Amino acid sequence: MKNYIIGIGGTGAKCLEHLLHCCTAGLGPNNLWAGLVDQDEANGNVSKTKILLNKYMNLRSNLRNESGNDLAKKSNLFKTQITANADSVWLPMKGANPTLEELINYNLLKPEVKGLMDCLYDPDELKQNLSEGFRARPNIGAAAILSTTANEDDIFWSQIYKAIDAARGGEEVRVFIISSIFGGTGASGFPNIARRIRQIQKDKNVSSNFHLGGALMLPYFNYEVPEENMEGELYAKPEEFLDQTKGALQYYSKLFEYEKIFDQVYVTGWDPLTKLPNFKMGGNLQNNPPLFPELYAALGALKFFSEDNKIGEAQEIFHIGKNESNDILWSDIPNVSSNLNSKNSLTKLIRFSFTYNWMYGPALAGSWSKIKKYQNENWFKRLIYKETYNNDTNACEVGHERNQEVISAMQEYCQDVLTWMTDMQYSTVVNTDQKMDLIVSDFFSEPTKDDSPERIKIKEKLNETEKNQFNTLINDNKNLKLLNIMSNISYKKIEKDQKGLGVFMDILFRSCEQ
Amino acid sequence: MNHIIRSIILTLIGLLLLGWISFWFSALNALGPDGESDLLQWYFDNLVQSEEITSSGMPWEDLAVSLYNLLAQMTTALLSTAVVAALIWSIGSHFLNINAPGKAKFYFIYWIIFTGIFMGIVFGLVFWFTKSSTFNAADYLSDGGVFLISAISVIYYFLVYYLGILLGTARFARSSILFGNKLPANNLL
Numbered sequence: 001m002k003n004y005i006i007g008i009g010g011t012g013a014k015c016l017e018h019l020l021h022c023c024t025a026g027l028g029p030n031n032l033w034a035g036l037v038d039q040d041e042a043n044g045n046v047s048k049t050k051i052l053l054n055k056y057m058n059l060r061s062n063l064r065n066e067s068g069n070d071l072a073k074k075s076n077l078f079k080t081q082i083t084a085n086a087d088s089v090w091l092p093m094k095g096a097n098p099t100l101e102e103l104i105n106y107n108l109l110k111p112e113v114k115g116l117m118d119c120l121y122d123p124d125e126l127k128q129n130l131s132e133g134f135r136a137r138p139n140i141g142a143a144a145i146l147s148t149t150a151n152e153d154d155i156f157w158s159q160i161y162k163a164i165d166a167a168r169g170g171e172e173v174r175v176f177i178i179s180s181i182f183g184g185t186g187a188s189g190f191p192n193i194a195r196r197i198r199q200i201q202k203d204k205n206v207s208s209n210f211h212l213g214g215a216l217m218l219p220y221f222n223y224e225v226p227e228e229n230m231e232g233e234l235y236a237k238p239e240e241f242l243d244q245t246k247g248a249l250q251y252y253s254k255l256f257e258y259e260k261i262f263d264q265v266y267v268t269g270w271d272p273l274t275k276l277p278n279f280k281m282g283g284n285l286q287n288n289p290p291l292f293p294e295l296y297a298a299l300g301a302l303k304f305f306s307e308d309n310k311i312g313e314a315q316e317i318f319h320i321g322k323n324e325s326n327d328i329l330w331s332d333i334p335n336v337s338s339n340l341n342s343k344n345s346l347t348k349l350i351r352f353s354f355t356y357n358w359m360y361g362p363a364l365a366g367s368w369s370k371i372k373k374y375q376n377e378n379w380f381k382r383l384i385y386k387e388t389y390n391n392d393t394n395a396c397e398v399g400h401e402r403n404q405e406v407i408s409a410m411q412e413y414c415q416d417v418l419t420w421m422t423d424m425q426y427s428t429v430v431n432t433d434q435k436m437d438l439i440v441s442d443f444f445s446e447p448t449k450d451d452s453p454e455r456i457k458i459k460e461k462l463n464e465t466e467k468n469q470f471n472t473l474i475n476d477n478k479n480l481k482l483l484n485i486m487s488n489i490s491y492k493k494i495e496k497d498q499k500g501l502g503v504f505m506d507i508l509f510r511s512c513e514q
Numbered sequence: 515m516n517h518i519i520r521s522i523i524l525t526l527i528g529l530l531l532l533g534w535i536s537f538w539f540s541a542l543n544a545l546g547p548d549g550e551s552d553l554l555q556w557y558f559d560n561l562v563q564s565e566e567i568t569s570s571g572m573p574w575e576d577l578a579v580s581l582y583n584l585l586a587q588m589t590t591a592l593l594s595t596a597v598v599a600a601l602i603w604s605i606g607s608h609f610l611n612i613n614a615p616g617k618a619k620f621y622f623i624y625w626i627i628f629t630g631i632f633m634g635i636v637f638g639l640v641f642w643f644t645k646s647s648t649f650n651a652a653d654y655l656s657d658g659g660v661f662l663i664s665a666i667s668v669i670y671y672f673l674v675y676y677l678g679i680l681l682g683t684a685r686f687a688r689s690s691i692l693f694g695n696k697l698p699a700n701n702l703l
Contacts, residue, residue, distance in 0.1 A: 482613030
């Protein structure tokens, strides 16, 4: 089975960030092609997801290399083989500072068509620089996306053509689109890209093996827009989100009534809305925090890709909500399938990230002269020394550059996981009555000052007391201590085909489960 | 729990490597003297004050029964102590707070203290049996015999205990025992 995911706009990119972490934890399918669509290429969230995607792919290829470090097929760590185009972001409108006016060649239009355009768009919208996205104007985004060509030469669309060709060849193909229903890029891209995909499928006469799914994010956050310097600016106005959503839902209701675009649609929202602390119109400063509802969309995508998910003929619409109270609990997180428990996998990943970042990663980092002090310890001998020993040079090569690159890349990735989880927990409930205590994070992280783009800072080093609070890290009453992790890594069986650093990484990951 | 059961099994295997000799020796002594066996003669030559026994007119056969009894009970007590001590350490090693790389060696001091206590008990038991008034034979043990019994007991039961804990100590705690980290690191051990 081939799987494709397309994240549209800032929300799509953020959902993809959650999905990547879920894939790290082993909740994803075996393979996945990932693409982003955003006119605002410099958008902070899009850049962040792009960087994370590259980190994932690099680390996975380094840890699933049959001739080097290999986690082996059985391992769930970085299970999903994710691929992407060299530039994972597709810009509907190419060129520097594009405007709608240029895109539709407004000045060359016949007067009657010009008149029609004047009815649909006001002069500000026609002249608006769209390099930072469609600014919550789906009418602009829709025109921009529809005006682009979807031919096989385009690096983004060529993947869709390949997917449909694969379906024609008898392979099952699933494509999933995530975006918000409000805003600009997502709201305009979601239906138009989906319909274009269906059109290509129709043109190629593919009637089976191809399934299209989507996750629509209803409003789940808002923010306060500063009054100064906003005169004449086009930007996403939070007070318009609900009206936009109402209109969009009416549109989808009609669309789904007459045309089967999606096989499965996952709809999620949030009440009360999360209050984002600072507003940025777009560009690299727009770096919104990961929020809990986006995890629902990511898990929806993973459920769609799950082999247990049997897709029928009828169009299905799923919606999800948490429990009635203001507390967000682990039990609010749905499972991907009957044999993929989301909570177990995510808690394992969080524990792995903690232990790797503060306990084992630092022990393995550096030259052999620094690392060798552990060479007599059982875990080191069994999982590191033997596995990185070079018989030609008669030396343990864990301190060599190629291994050190993997060790430090993993540490960086673990910090990303911890920041993601901590930031999500902090930002989802800040300034609201809600409470989210999935993990206890105050002993290893701290909120940064208001003017910092990073909301959460992970501590570089922990003291003994802080490390010993590891057993309280996850609110699940399991009381898994660092001692248990040390014990587990000393006893877990090395799987067949595991090699190099893959042995240690997988065993540490498996050891973080009780 | 599985790790602890594994440790118990490995400890028992380690104890058996040398401990069977003690078990056999205890059984042999418990059966009592057998006519003119080499062992009886060896006891007479090396452990007791032969001349005093001869001059006192005390029948050696009667004294030998008491000596066999003393040795049977002493070795049983010493073997039991070694088994219990090895099991306590092996099980306890799973609960040592070795929660980070490089921390196991700091628990060497725990092992030294524990082993010191064990050796103290071994000394105490040997002393008690060789100086006890419960057994007539104890009064007729020579200084050389007492030294021989003490030296062999201390060395032998230390080795029995050591082999038990060498195999049975939790893998992550092996750096806390003498030469523990020299054991091969594989899925079996």
